[in-house]
Amino acid sequence: MRKLSFIAIFIAAFAVTLSAQYQDRSKSTWIEPNSGAVLPEFDAFDSNEGTIGIVNASGSVKTEGHAFFMALGTNGRACVNCHQPTYGMSVSATALLERWKQTDGKDPVFAAFDGSNCPGLPQDKESSHSLLLKRGLFRIPLQWPPKNADGSPKPVEFTIEVVRDPGGCNTSAEYGLKSADPTISVYRRPRPAANLKYVVSGGRPIVLKTGMLADVDPETKSPVAMNLMSDAREATLQTQAMSAIMGHEQASVSPTRKQIEQIVEYESQVYAAQAAHIFGGPLAVPGGPASLGPVALRDHKAGVLGDNDYDPVFGSFNSWKGTDYYRASVARGADIFMFRQFWLRDAAHINSIGLGNPLKRTCATCHNAQMTGQDLSAGWVDVGTTNYPTWTEPSTWADSSELPVFKITCSRDADPHPYLGRVIYTTDPGRALISGRCVDVGSIVMQQLRGLSARAPYFANGSAKTLREVVDFYDRRFDMKLTDGEKEDLINFLGVL
Amino acid sequence: MRLGLFIVSAIVALGQQRNFVSCPIVRDTKTVPCFLAEYEGETYYLGIQQDITSDFHPPQLKHEVLVEGRVASGPRVCGGIPLQPVSISVLKEVNLACNTLLPAEPGIEAPAAPRGPGPSSRRAEPSRSRENFTGAHEFSVLYSFNDDYLEYAANQVVTEAAAYAKRIHASAVKVAGYRATTLLSNGDRLVEKAGLAEKRAQNIATLLHGLGVAGVTVEWKNEPEPGDGQTDPSHRRVSILVTP
Numbered sequence: 001m002r003k004l005s006f007i008a009i010f011i012a013a014f015a016v017t018l019s020a021q022y023q024d025r026s027k028s029t030w031i032e033p034n035s036g037a038v039l040p041e042f043d044a045f046d047s048n049e050g051t052i053g054i055v056n057a058s059g060s061v062k063t064e065g066h067a068f069f070m071a072l073g074t075n076g077r078a079c080v081n082c083h084q085p086t087y088g089m090s091v092s093a094t095a096l097l098e099r100w101k102q103t104d105g106k107d108p109v110f111a112a113f114d115g116s117n118c119p120g121l122p123q124d125k126e127s128s129h130s131l132l133l134k135r136g137l138f139r140i141p142l143q144w145p146p147k148n149a150d151g152s153p154k155p156v157e158f159t160i161e162v163v164r165d166p167g168g169c170n171t172s173a174e175y176g177l178k179s180a181d182p183t184i185s186v187y188r189r190p191r192p193a194a195n196l197k198y199v200v201s202g203g204r205p206i207v208l209k210t211g212m213l214a215d216v217d218p219e220t221k222s223p224v225a226m227n228l229m230s231d232a233r234e235a236t237l238q239t240q241a242m243s244a245i246m247g248h249e250q251a252s253v254s255p256t257r258k259q260i261e262q263i264v265e266y267e268s269q270v271y272a273a274q275a276a277h278i279f280g281g282p283l284a285v286p287g288g289p290a291s292l293g294p295v296a297l298r299d300h301k302a303g304v305l306g307d308n309d310y311d312p313v314f315g316s317f318n319s320w321k322g323t324d325y326y327r328a329s330v331a332r333g334a335d336i337f338m339f340r341q342f343w344l345r346d347a348a349h350i351n352s353i354g355l356g357n358p359l360k361r362t363c364a365t366c367h368n369a370q371m372t373g374q375d376l377s378a379g380w381v382d383v384g385t386t387n388y389p390t391w392t393e394p395s396t397w398a399d400s401s402e403l404p405v406f407k408i409t410c411s412r413d414a415d416p417h418p419y420l421g422r423v424i425y426t427t428d429p430g431r432a433l434i435s436g437r438c439v440d441v442g443s444i445v446m447q448q449l450r451g452l453s454a455r456a457p458y459f460a461n462g463s464a465k466t467l468r469e470v471v472d473f474y475d476r477r478f479d480m481k482l483t484d485g486e487k488e489d490l491i492n493f494l495g496v497l
Numbered sequence: 498m499r500l501g502l503f504i505v506s507a508i509v510a511l512g513q514q515r516n517f518v519s520c521p522i523v524r525d526t527k528t529v530p531c532f533l534a535e536y537e538g539e540t541y542y543l544g545i546q547q548d549i550t551s552d553f554h555p556p557q558l559k560h561e562v563l564v565e566g567r568v569a570s571g572p573r574v575c576g577g578i579p580l581q582p583v584s585i586s587v588l589k590e591v592n593l594a595c596n597t598l599l600p601a602e603p604g605i606e607a608p609a610a611p612r613g614p615g616p617s618s619r620r621a622e623p624s625r626s627r628e629n630f631t632g633a634h635e636f637s638v639l640y641s642f643n644d645d646y647l648e649y650a651a652n653q654v655v656t657e658a659a660a661y662a663k664r665i666h667a668s669a670v671k672v673a674g675y676r677a678t679t680l681l682s683n684g685d686r687l688v689e690k691a692g693l694a695e696k697r698a699q700n701i702a703t704l705l706h707g708l709g710v711a712g713v714t715v716e717w718k719n720e721p722e723p724g725d726g727q728t729d730p731s732h733r734r735v736s737i738l739v740t741p
Contacts, residue, residue: 205708206656208549211647212700213707308617341614343598346559354648356546356555358523358598360530360614413690415646419559421591 029086030099033071033078033108036064044275045086049453049495053275053284054085054194055294061266067259068266073249076108079241079263082138082190082248088272088451089194093136093462100126100133113250114139117167117402118175118185130402131167135462137187138248139169142233142433144177144184149218156436157414160184163425164405186428187403188230188460194272195450198372199227200237201303208377209349226378230444230460233434237264271297272451274496279326283496289334291315291371292496297450300371307368312338314371314497326492333493337363342480346419348382349443357419363474372448373497380431380443382417384477385459387442388425403427403461410438417441428461449497467491510568514726515541515580516681518563518588520595521556524575526607529614531575532556534564536682541566542577543585545607546614549649554585558596561588563642563687565679565730575605584730586642630661636737638701639730642679643689645697647704655701658737659708669740670710674698674717677732678724688721689733695719701735 029045031037039061043054063069068079083089091109099107110129112119115138121128131137146154162170162177169185170176177184203223207214214223215235226232234240241263245251271294276282284293291300291314306313317334320327343358344350350366351357359365366381367373375381408429410422417424417438424441432440444460458464464473471490475482482490517536521543524531529546532555543564544553556562566580573579612619636658638651647655662670674697676689694717702715722732 206647206652206704208649208652211645211652213704305621308620309615310618310620312616339615351557354549354554356530356532357557357559358530360525360546362615364616413692415589416591418557418589419591 030095031063031069031080031084033069033076033080035069038062039085043085045454047274047454048456049274050277050280051275052086052088052451052454053273053294055271055298057269057271057298066266067255067262071108071249072245072255072259073251075111075113075250077111077249079193079244081109083193085272086454088454089192089270090190090455091136092455093134093457096136097133100129105129111250114141114248118169118172120168120172120174131187135457136189137462138190140186140188141175141183142186144182144433146434146436154436157438158408158410158432158441160429161407162404163407166402167404170404184433185404186433188428189457189462191229191447192272192451192455193267194270195297195372195448196237196267197302198369199374199448200225202376204377209353209380214378227374227445231431231434232378232380232445237267273297274451274453277326277496280330280496287319289315289317289320297371303376304370305368305376306370307364309338313364313367313369313373329489329492330496333489333491336486336490337493340480342478344478347384348418348439350381352418352439367446367449372450374446374448379446380440381446382430382442382444384442385444385463385473386426386428386430386461387420408432408438408441414438449494452497453495467494470494511570513568514566514682515568516565516679516726517683518561518681520592520597521558521562522597522599523558524599524605525601526575526605527601528607529610531607533575533577534562536564540577542574542579543583545610547610548612551611552650554648556585557587558598559591559593560595561592562586563588563679574608586644589643633738633740634661636739638735638737640697640733642687642733643693645693645700655704655737656708658739659705659710662705662710662739665739665741667712667739667741670705670713671738672698672702672705672713672715673736674701675722675732675734677722677729679729680724680726682726686724691719697735701737705737
């Protein structure tokens, strides 16, 4: 009874706070292209765990005629199709399934090109879009071999074979590896188009993980952070926007410079984070953890290292210790994230860059950038989500998995993958599809940890349906020996970000 | 009697070079892990887990390690005879037999670590330029055996060389790549792979160019430097000669 009263008080408090800071929560939350909606400076939407908050730092946004919200290509899609404020500027698998039902699969988000498992499949069937509907995965067709900026083929250190292809795209004569335009199709979640000042900050001339030059902004020639996309294939938000319009939106003519700048300007000022929690109440409150809520993201400095005990990744949660059950659990979860030691083992681009294998450290060693938990250096790492034997698939040949499986064979004169050797089975070669390097097979750029409850499932391949599954993966992968209580604390902590 | 023999053998070994290939051993402690390796029935202490900016980059389980070190004075550390200076090269091929992780034991403690196993407690010091050269200066970029990966310290050397070349408007920047031989303590020789001298040199030239240095010339020596068992790590290198 006492617990129920507690919850009621929190819900009331959270509602009052939100009504002051955020506006109309009862509106339709799926924004269609060309809808003409006006987005307020502060907005809030229901999420699995409470409320996701959106801040437009430049003030309200008129979407009419705005390139982010306009269909610029031939398939009716706009950026907003896959980057919805309601879903933390990404989109959840649940939302996509609802959208399928509402529109009978006619929404442009289900475009055959990449909203289905393969364009050659019958598009009216739900099964042809299973990866999108079950895991929120879009098809990413990548040319093989990769090309340099001048169009010349990059040298590659491995051969790639398709050993399983449930969707049929990689073995398709029209779309596959042996087609006239050899292409590898991998399937990935859309990353949040929010909090991007953090994602693009920190470019250094030489990439620590490779000892090679960083990619440069094609306009300014300055080195870039190489933390955009799952594989860092786009140097800047501008090139990403151009690529997305020509690819995802299937534009037949290039967007104008003004349209690209409008998209980048919008993306660069929008912030998304959990704003309130069903048990934790309003999160951004005086005296509470200073990192919570989207306003904190708007106001904090980007590019700050947080792998330290004096100014941690997500600030201090000490004020929540000894308070109510939920907030105390979150505070314990924050301590686990920062301080709980375990053996980081066999993670390419972590253990292999001079830190040693194994490495006795904490979550914050890799998730070290303040406010987002990304990596401040170029962030591709193989923690094992896509590569055998640690991938997040249930088993190599399981019928329940609909992801393709590739066999990578590294050439004898190349450096092998540091922990998997010269023959690797993978569901997504990750960065290696861009770099052509064997050491990069399975390396995926770390994602930001904000607004998580609005945008399940998790990992680039959508293999973790819940935060529990994320935590279970790490517990299993690194033998963290977390107790059930510690897992709950960590999940609660991730849920308020 | 046995203690006496041990002391005598330790004194005899003091200052001797130990060059060998073996699986590393990781010894956990209350703080950071120690990295060890065994050779001819003896255990040697290589170093402790540190940070990426450290001069010591630990070996890796799942890989053999080439150890090139000198027996140092002082008591055993983490159960091993200390080698100092010591060069560590992680061999590239995966070796699943290299998988020994020993638990922490009472009485075995790691030396004081600049950084513990948790988040850092040290505040970053303001970066100070170490560049105080005048005239022609040769920068030496060192590598692990059979490797062209630029570790953090080597990365800093290249950055420093580029800054110097630009500051003095260098008339010439000459890059020269080398590969080397390691003479092992058992008399065997390990030779770095063919083509590595060129690859190292070309990589450094590319970096210098990308860092804004003009007029870089590149050369390399295909013939491996002969191993002497004493100075071999210093020959796995690229030289950057910056001339005003």
